[in-house]
Amino acid sequence: xxxxxxFVLGDIVSNVGVGALIGVACAWLFPxxxxxxxxxxxxxxxxxxxxxxxxxxxxxxxxxxxxxLPVMTTGMVAGMxxxxxxxxxxxxxxxxxxxxxxxxxxxxxxxxxxxxxIRRRATRWTT
Amino acid sequence: MDHVTRTKWDRAAVVFDxxxxxxxxxxxxxxxRDLFSNMGNGEILFVAVGTGLDVPCFPEGRxxxxxxxxxxxxxxxTRRTNAYQGCLQLLQADVHxxxxxxxxxxxxxxxxxxxxxxxxxxxxxxxxxxxxxxxELFMFEHTGSRFFPFRPMMDLMTLLTRKxxxxxxxxxxxxxxxxxxxxxxxxxxYMDVVKxxxxxxx
Numbered sequence: 001x002x003x004x005x006x007f008v009l010g011d012i013v014s015n016v017g018v019g020a021l022i023g024v025a026c027a028w029l030f031p032x033x034x035x036x037x038x039x040x041x042x043x044x045x046x047x048x049x050x051x052x053x054x055x056x057x058x059x060x061x062x063x064x065x066x067x068x069l070p071v072m073t074t075g076m077v078a079g080m081x082x083x084x085x086x087x088x089x090x091x092x093x094x095x096x097x098x099x100x101x102x103x104x105x106x107x108x109x110x111x112x113x114x115x116x117x118i119r120r121r122a123t124r125w126t127t
Numbered sequence: 128m129d130h131v132t133r134t135k136w137d138r139a140a141v142v143f144d145x146x147x148x149x150x151x152x153x154x155x156x157x158x159x160r161d162l163f164s165n166m167g168n169g170e171i172l173f174v175a176v177g178t179g180l181d182v183p184c185f186p187e188g189r190x191x192x193x194x195x196x197x198x199x200x201x202x203x204x205t206r207r208t209n210a211y212q213g214c215l216q217l218l219q220a221d222v223h224x225x226x227x228x229x230x231x232x233x234x235x236x237x238x239x240x241x242x243x244x245x246x247x248x249x250x251x252x253x254x255x256x257x258x259x260x261x262x263e264l265f266m267f268e269h270t271g272s273r274f275f276p277f278r279p280m281m282d283l284m285t286l287l288t289r290k291x292x293x294x295x296x297x298x299x300x301x302x303x304x305x306x307x308x309x310x311x312x313x314x315x316x317y318m319d320v321v322k323x324x325x326x327x328x329x
Contacts, residue, residue: 063153072280
């Protein structure tokens with residue numbers, strides 16, 4: 001598991017920042033009144049695609065795959081969660097940013113745990 | 128020589144260090160040093176030396192031939208290769224058509240190479256040809272993932288990155304086996320995506 005402060009902080013800032021941006025953008029693009037299933041899928045795809053160029057830019061600072069995969073996951077999850085909520089009720093931008101940022105933080109924690117688990121177990125699948 | 132691939136990497140050479148020299152190298156440096164510490168005293172081939180980002184991780188005093196398909200990449204590598212304390216010779220060559228005799232090298236090393244070789248199994252077979260019997264192949268590579276959501280994400284990324292540089296969803300471990308190598312060890316650096324591979328030519 002990554003323990004160097006530069007990379008741990010970089011992972012958190014990247015994912016929280018991208019999550020907040022995707023949250024605000026999704027709520028703006030998919031306001032209340034849309035069908036919840038349609039907006040969930042649209043938000044998921046939008047979040048994943050839009051987070052891709054951001055992830056490429058951040059990867060130069062914080063590492064290639066270690067940045068690309070979590071940031072795209074954050075985009076996907078934040079897009080999905082925010083659009084589901086914003087389709088039900090009108091939300092303020094700071095609310096959507098907070099939800100998106102929370103998704104980013106959750107993705108960092110889950111990917112760190114997944115990395116530890118997969119690295120320990122993956123040898124049996126490939127040798 | 129594959130002109131499409133050469134042109135692609137000639138273009139990438141301009142911005143390659145900007146993208147790859149800091150974050151990825153700092154993240155992976157310890158794993159690369161560990162892998163390259165396996166460099167022995169025989170003849171070593173390093174495939175796709177690029178702008179020489181890996182050179183500072185090489186142990187001193189080795190005899191290494193570094194190849195790359197892009198002359199512009201090699202031009203940028205000069206500063207780093209000149210600083211190497213050992214015998215490091217650079218050559219522009221395509222891994223599919225290397226100007227080396229059969230069984231010339233004791234070891235072959237690659238670093239983020241087989242995400243970009245157009246025909247990976249053929250490229251690995253070419254490495255097997257230039258390796259001596261029981262010669263060793265050491266690779267530091269990123270590959271596709273078997274897990275959701277990473278697998279479809281990497282397929283999506285590949286649609287965009289294929290034209291500009293690497294592919295993100297290669298199955299390099301399976302390709303090593305398909306090329307006729309015997310797998311000795313796979314170590315996972317990040318999830319099931321970034322890994323080191325040790326194989327032997329049999």
